[in-house]
Amino acid sequence: MSEYILEMNNISKEFPGVKALSNVNFKVKKGEIHCLVGENGAGKSTLMKVLSGVYPYGNYTGDIVYEGKVQQFNEISDSVKVGIGIIYQELALFPDLTVYENIFAGNEQKKGPFVDWNKTIVQATELLQKVKLRVTPETLIKELGVGKQQLVEIAKALSKDVNLLILDEPTAALNEDDSENLLVLLKELKEQGISCIMISHKLKEVINIADKVTVLRDGQTICTLDASEGEVSENVIIKNMVGRDIEDIYPKRPDKKIGETILELSDWTAYDSQLGRNVVKNVKLEVKKGEIIGIAGLMGSGRTELALSIFGNPKNYKIQGNMKMFGEKKVLKHTSEAIKAGIAYVTEDRKGDGLFLLQDIKSNVSAAHLKGISTKGILNLNEEVKVGTTYKDSLYIKASSLEQIVGKLSGGNQQKVSLGKWLFTGPKILILDEPTRGIDVGAKFEIYTIMNELINEGMSIIMISSELGEVLGMSDRVYVMAEGSVKGELTMEEATQETIMELATQ
Template sequence: MSNYILEMNNISKEFTGVKALTDVNFKVEKGEIHCLIGENGAGKSTLMKVLSGVYPYGTYKGDIVFEDDIQAFHKISDSVKAGIAIIYQELALFPDLTVYENIFAGNEIKRGSVVDWNKTIAEAKKMLQRVGLDVNPEVLIKDLGVGKQQLVEIAKALSKHVKLLILDEPTAALNENDSENLLNLLRELKKQGITCIMISHKLKEVISIADKATVLRDGRTICTLDGAKGEITENTIIRNMVGREIEDIYPKRANKSFGSKILEIKNWTAYDPELGRHVVKDVNLHVKKGEIVGIAGLMGSGRTELARSIFGNPKSYKLQGELLVNGSPQSFKHPKDAIKEGIAYVTEDRKGDGLFLIQDIKSNISAANLKGISQNGVINDNKEIRVASDYKSSLNVKAPSIEQIVGNLSGGNQQKVSIGKWLYVGPQLLILDEPTRGIDVGAKFEIYTIMNKLIADGMSIIMISSELGEILGMSDRIYVMAEGAIKGELPIEEANQENIMQFATQ
């Protein structure tokens, strides 16, 4: 018998004439943690969808060998029966059902034709214990945080006697503590004999956990790196992912000079009537012209709520305090009021709130400033084309044309379109909420380069990020939030991971 639990041999997959995968070879040994890495659009998710039966047998070329047998998965349930489970970044849980109902959804424990709920709850407790999640199995999914929901997904996979567990960007929406807990769980599952494939853009995670790492680029296998041989290093991964060296992922600005205060808020408080509590508490903050101000903090610390309360308060919080733009007091009733004063906000949820995924690049770029391409209420199609083409070029959006549907772009290119949409309103202050979430290292470098160019052109940026490296690498000054309040302010010269986390956990 082979030592490989999985062999994917010469896998090729096309979509209407476009080759997504070309002769990909991917082998995973039993009981290892194998990371699959590459830029957005490299083919990682496509390869896993071929493996799991989302793209059924007959729609691709090549062979899938699982536990020494050639497989022909015609649907997802076929791969599940074989012992393969995949957990996507967007969790597939039912928010209004209990934890135990979710764990055994589609895999109900029955006595005859009737679901045995007592045994279901008892077995759910065992699965929760196995993943180290101490919650009542009768609690609703919607009442759990994202980190705990992720563990429920893994418990669900374990209930199906999984042999190969695939996780697609499992820590993308998690804070550092939850991310570390998840990685520790994967190490424990490895001890139990479960093989894991993890797709991740977070290179530090890959380096810390991977036994082996396979790099894809442009739909092809580039190499497989062996951790035991010391091959899994940041420089080696980046060089193979992007086909070039990136000496410093956080590009430096040659000249730093800050002007007067663009934005200032004083004793700023936001009460959320829906939640029945304050989400922002007595915040004092300012941003100067030509400055990147980082806002750090754990998930739930109030960073996004602060950004929304500044950007015209779309969530209808009850606000108190002062907001000044260029020294002039303002009271924004709607995001359009903030836009008029030169403030733009790139949301953390580009797919849900930031973009129209079923529309093309052209329509998305102009969406926030239709007046800019209109005359007497009529859209000037030629001007819209010129504007969209200019932003596609200046932001290096990789797409065949501005007619490309945004939902078909990679995460990095979607983010560039989202930024372009808000640059077209001509802001003096750009709020970037998790600007590189879920995008690869090459695209991150491009986003950082865009940020530096905007600053050089006289803009100011507030950057909210859960990645401490990003906060430290790009900010000129850092505010740290916890429980809706500013717990600390640090000039970049005094900031490090330790003191940021110290403030964030107060």
């Protein structure tokens, strides 16, 4: 028997005008955690879709050898039958169904022609214990946080007797605690003989968990690194991912020019009538010209709610407290008023709220400020092209043309389009909510560089981030939130991962 549970040999896959994979070779040993890394567009997800049957046999060239046999998967169910399970970044659960119904959806436990609900609940309970999720099987999915939903997805995969588990960016939407719990679970599954393939942009997690790391770049296998040989390090991974050294992922600003206070909040409270509670509580905060303010905290701490309450209150919270901009009291009742006042907000959910995925680049860039390309209410399409070209060039958006559909861009380039859309409004204060979520290290570096350029031009940035390295690497000051309140303000001399987490868990 081969020591490898999986061998993908000389896999090539083409789309119209694009060669997504070119003779990729990828091997996974039995009982190992193998991380697959690379920049957005490198071919990672495409390779896994070939493996899982999303792209059926005949749509690619090369061989998939699983447990010693050449496989020809024509659909996802074919890969599931042999013991391969895949969990995508966007979870595929039914929010209004129970945990046990979700775990066995499409894999119902039957007694004759009928579903055996007693057996279903008993087996769901065993699977929940296996993934260390302490909820009752009768709990509705919508009552669970994202981290717990991720565990339900893993339980669902384990219900089908998987031997190889594929996870695509499993911690992208998780906070630090949930991420750590998930990594511990993967290590325990490894001890039980389950092999794992994990796609991730979070290199510290990759280094923490991987037995092997395979790097893809431009649809080709660059190298496979062995942790047991000491080959897995952040610098080595980055160099192979981007084809060059990035000595400091957080570019420095040698000439900081921090000016006067331009935004002040005091006794700032936001009440969510749907939840029946305050989601922001008595916040005091100030932002100065030419600085990056980091907002840290665990998921659910009120960071996004604070941002939305500042940005014209699109959720219609009941607002109390005072806001001043440039020393003058402001009451912003709509996002249009916030934009006019010089505030812009780049959402954490670029696909759901930030972009029109079926429209092209130029349409997206101009969407938040159509008046800027209109004369007497009529759009000037030539101006739209000029504006689109300006931001495509200045933000280094990699695309074949301005007419390229945004939904087909990589995550990093989508984020740049979202950024361009709001820069076109001419903001003085830019709120960035999870600005680098789900994008690769090369694109992160480009986003950070753009942030520094904007700051040097006199803009101010409020950056919400769940990545403590990002908060520490890019901020001038840090506010830490928990349960809707600011628990502390830290200078960069005071801020460490330990001090931030201590405040975030108060």
